[in-house]
Amino acid sequence: MPVFEPSEGIFDRAYVLSEDYIPDVIRGRDEDIQRYKNLLQPIMDGRDTKSILLYGKTGVGKTVTTRYLTQHLERDINEYHGINLNTIWVLCENINTSYQLAGAIINEIREPENHITPTGYPSEQMFRMMYDELDSLGEHVIIVLDEVDNIGTDDKLLYELPRAGSNNRLQDTKITVIGISNDLRFTDNLRQKVKSSLAQRELQFPPYDANELNEILRDRAEIAFHDGVIENGVIELCSAISANDVGDARQGLDILTEAGEIANREDSEVVTEEHVYRARDALEQDLINDSIGDLTTQGKLVLCSILYFERSNETPVRSKDVYDKYIKLAEYIDTSPVTQRRVRDHLGDLKMQSLILESTKNTGRQEGRYKEYKSYADVDSAISELDKDGTMEPIVELLEALN
DNA sequence: TTTCCACAGGAATTTTTGGAGA
DNA sequence: TCTCCAAAAATTCCTGTGGAAA
Numbered sequence: 001m002p003v004f005e006p007s008e009g010i011f012d013r014a015y016v017l018s019e020d021y022i023p024d025v026i027r028g029r030d031e032d033i034q035r036y037k038n039l040l041q042p043i044m045d046g047r048d049t050k051s052i053l054l055y056g057k058t059g060v061g062k063t064v065t066t067r068y069l070t071q072h073l074e075r076d077i078n079e080y081h082g083i084n085l086n087t088i089w090v091l092c093e094n095i096n097t098s099y100q101l102a103g104a105i106i107n108e109i110r111e112p113e114n115h116i117t118p119t120g121y122p123s124e125q126m127f128r129m130m131y132d133e134l135d136s137l138g139e140h141v142i143i144v145l146d147e148v149d150n151i152g153t154d155d156k157l158l159y160e161l162p163r164a165g166s167n168n169r170l171q172d173t174k175i176t177v178i179g180i181s182n183d184l185r186f187t188d189n190l191r192q193k194v195k196s197s198l199a200q201r202e203l204q205f206p207p208y209d210a211n212e213l214n215e216i217l218r219d220r221a222e223i224a225f226h227d228g229v230i231e232n233g234v235i236e237l238c239s240a241i242s243a244n245d246v247g248d249a250r251q252g253l254d255i256l257t258e259a260g261e262i263a264n265r266e267d268s269e270v271v272t273e274e275h276v277y278r279a280r281d282a283l284e285q286d287l288i289n290d291s292i293g294d295l296t297t298q299g300k301l302v303l304c305s306i307l308y309f310e311r312s313n314e315t316p317v318r319s320k321d322v323y324d325k326y327i328k329l330a331e332y333i334d335t336s337p338v339t340q341r342r343v344r345d346h347l348g349d350l351k352m353q354s355l356i357l358e359s360t361k362n363t364g365r366q367e368g369r370y371k372e373y374k375s376y377a378d379v380d381s382a383i384s385e386l387d388k389d390g391t392m393e394p395i396v397e398l399l400e401a402l403n
Numbered sequence: 404t405t406t407c408c409a410c411a412g413g414a415a416t417t418t419t420t421g422g423a424g425a
Numbered sequence: 426t427c428t429c430c431a432a433a434a435a436t437t438c439c440t441g442t443g444g445a446a447a
Contacts, residue, residue, distance in 0.1 A: 116423095117421085117422055117423075118421090118422085119420090119421060119422055119423085120421075120422035120423040120424085121422085121423065121424095122423095125423095318409095318410095319410075319411085320409080320410080340410095341411095341412085344410085344411065344412070345412090348411095348412085360411095362408095362409095363408085363409095364407085364408075365406075365407050365408055366408075367408070367409065368407080368408035368409030368410060369408075369409060369410060369411080370408095370409060370410055370411085371410080371411075
């Protein structure tokens with residue numbers, strides 16, 4: 001008996017809904033694509049190119065458009081000139097220094113068995129290895145730095161990389177750097193010399209409106225699902241939810257995919273609006289669970305402290321009391337507690353991840369100014385997620401006992 | 404209008420962790 | 426095993442904040 005069998009049901013070609021799928025037609029971006037194409041044309045003509053910085057909010061088509069154009073450029077330049085154009089795609093999501101970026105570029109070029117480790121090399125050695133790898137590719141290379149705004153103030157490479165040819169760091173390879181940023185004010189925060197190197201040409205992608213989202217989702221749904229399985233109003237609802245948020249097509253596609261999977265699991269023959277609402281909630285919960293799973297032990301302890309007060313109906317709770325409880329919980333599992341200052345940082349991180357809510361109180365001379373916290377995540381779900389980490393088991397039992 | 408409270412959080416520094424290479 | 430290296434986590438020190446009370 002096989003363990004897995006092809007799942008039948010409402011999906012026809014589900015991969016069409018994935019992030020990696022590049023459609024034949026990019027909707028709602030005609031003018032942007034033409035301008036982008038003009039900036040890449042010098043590569044086709046064998047002329048020097050400028051670095052390009054593309055920015056716009058999440059899910060407005062920056063990545064898919066870049067993939068679409070670089071893929072066509074690779075094919076066309078090979079057909080007309082017999083030149084091999086390499087595109088190196090680096091997702092800078094977890095990269096915040098030039099050192100880490102150099103390591104990521106090396107690993108993009110190398111085979112997995114030759115990947116390097118993220119630390120241990122002197123900086124200059126790391127940069128030299130990166131330029132050697134790039135030079136070994138020869139001809140023309142496009143380096144796409146997706147979510148480049150994650151690279152903070154350590155931006156040496158963002159300045160150097162676009163100038164690598166003119167600075168003789170590369171002998172045999174020409175490179176073009178494309179930066180993609182979700183932060184509309186990214187260039188405002190760049191040092192002038194980095195800006196003039198990385199963002200010689202800029203392109204901004206505006207958010208999609210509900211009609212454009214509708215078109216995108218409908219196009220994909222027609223291929224991804226069997227005929228007639230999407231009930232009237234489902235596409236419009238997915239578009240409306242994502243347009244109402246930030247005009248994010250990725251979010252709309254994720255909700256549609258999840259709604260389809262829920263319908264599939266329940267052997268439903270159609271995807272309904274109710275599936276869409278449940279999909280939205282499930283995706284939100286997944287995000288929270290992922291955030292909890294990624295917390296350090298100290299971060300989990302701080303969250304446990306707030307969950308303790310939540311279970312005791314004593315929220316919102318001020319930071320001082322969170323710290324006192326945190327100390328007790330740390331002792332409870334034999335972990336050395338960190339300082340109050342550090343716990344404030346952890347509270348800030350938990351707030352950033354939408355796991356807790358924060359409000360400021362000020363009682364003047366009486367008790368001064370302080371912050372209060374309560375859980376934003378569903379308490380039962382948060383506790384069950386914490387339960388997956390064995391080290392938190394005694395505290396999870398304590399929290400369960402409060403129920 | 405000034406003082407005071409209790410933190411909040413920025414900046415600099417130190418410690419810890421994990422990896423490379425001799 | 427030891428030294429070097431970079432990143433991340435944590436600590437220490439300090440100034441800033443804003444509203445009620447004086």
